[in-house]
Amino acid sequence: MAKDRRPYFTMTNEYPRHRKIRGLSDAAFRLHVTLIALANEETRDGLVSEGDLLAKGAKAKKELITAGLVVALPDGTFALHDYLKHQNSAEEIARYRAEQKERGQRGGIKSAHTRHHVNKGRIDPNCALCPGAEPPEHESEELSEI
Template structure:
């Protein structure tokens, strides 16, 4: 039976009986299930875009899910829309899906390379067998004319080293090009694949940087890992202090801001830096021009007379 390759969402068996879920209206229960499956399919990591959510489920249903618990509601309203609480702890995130896809692709490439090498060896072996069979056929030919049987020169030389009149039989000349050639086994040297850039991956140093900059903030490991992936992507393009400032700014953003938005936050930090007023110092040429202007101004008495 072929493997089922459809996508799935994860729900615990006691999900409908949870104290926050059991009192929900039918519309709110359906909304939470549909929103979870939609986010998994779109790989939005739990974010429900505001316009889509309002059009799909309505403001009243969303408000019910955002108030079904005073401290831990099922939905958290953010600037972009609503976030499904603890989505990354129960469902596959975009980073996890992409990493799994990369591993599967690499494994498939290795399997294809091994099959290609085996096939090349098989073709070379078949070619060698065919060449050897053709050579044996060519060296064992004989002819019949009437009732007289003529034996090949090779067999005459085996029985005698001279002709009937005593003349020595000359040696067989060496094989010329194309005669009795044995084809050796052809072994491919290498079957290459196009080089693909490796996706940035979070190293322990990136995770340590996130924890250090956030000052030991009590974030779950999944959030730390996702932030570390973003830091790995930014590390080769921006200096460490700018990345650290972006992490601190991300920490100050409203709850529910996704780790994947760290590059956007960094862009906001850069814009804020550029918008800060700076005091430009006058250049040497500008100072000299000011002195010359003062020298050419008329005296106070001359200005009054003029």
């Protein structure tokens, strides 16, 4: 079975048993998990808005702050405690997505070459994957000028 390629965040098996989590109400527990997912999905490095923090009501917000799971920042936003210790940063996610995109493009070029050239017995002189292919004319001209 292939791995699920959707974006994900990390949570350990002991998360529900952690001393800070055990005492939370169901609403605060659900809010904390939702905030982690939102911060990951929106690549905000653990920053959350007050609107998101109030999604389950003021009581759940207060529970998370009191438990030390959410920290108020001087600029009026909030941060999930130790988010970047456990989750990928926005930079790491962007780098991973760029690598995946580049791999996909390489695979697409190879697939198109196989479909349109190899399977049909054609050689395209402008295709870098065809045997004996030469670089496109504009590249040859640039090299001869050097």
